[in-house]
């Protein structure tokens with residue numbers, strides 16, 4: 001999740017304690033709605049199947065106050081047919097300009113919601129088949145920089161919280177590094193990041209240790225915001241943040257995505 005504006009003022013003086021009010025990154029590995037089995041519910045997320053014509057659209061329930069407007073099913077990261085909703089069309093144009101080809105197949109759905117400017121902005125949910133659902137708030141679509149930065153943030157989640165290296169929920173044994181939302185596989189970049197920069201699972205209290213306030217809300221949000229700062233070239237004068245950049249750059253997938261995104265964002 002990313003629920004605030006772009007940080008044109010990195011390293012703000014004000015430190016904000018862990019941001020737990022919105023349930024952190026909203027992700028759920030769900031089972032088909034027809035099943036009575038309850039899967040782990042992380043944050044406010046709940047995904048279920050919903051049939052629409054011949055397509056399968058997964059329905060995500062959001063936190064209170066967020067209205068679901070429209071969905072766009074994707075195959076190999078591209079729309080199946082013509083787009084007939086102007087909000088979807090506007091959102092898709094931005095997503096299509098940013099989302100790297102190398103992880104296109106990971107994106108299975110774009111959903112449009114309606115809340116308020118600089119409220120939700122964007123969120124990703126893990127769908128039933130391991131693909132990701134990206135939701136964007138139409139209230140922000142006019143702010144292209146904000147939306148693009150948010151997409152980059154969500155891409156960082158997709159790259160580091162996927163089923164191959166992360167298990168959501170806290171009710172399973174963790175052989176790697178446990179964080180608030182689940183278990184990062186040993187030696188994964190999420191595990192290494194959390195281990196090194198969040199050894200006590202709490203923020204340090206030093207604003208200069210984070211690229212912005214939201215980064216201090218948890219290790220996975222810190223990783224995602226740090227990735228945005230790295231890709232976007234935010235001016236950073238902190239050795240701690242430089243160390244975070246360095247750690248992210250050791251992950252082949254993140255390094256490759258960063259190189260692509262730097263080009264695409266110009």
Ligand SMILES: [Zn+2]
Pocket residue numbers: 001002025153157220221224
């Ligand atoms: Zn996030």
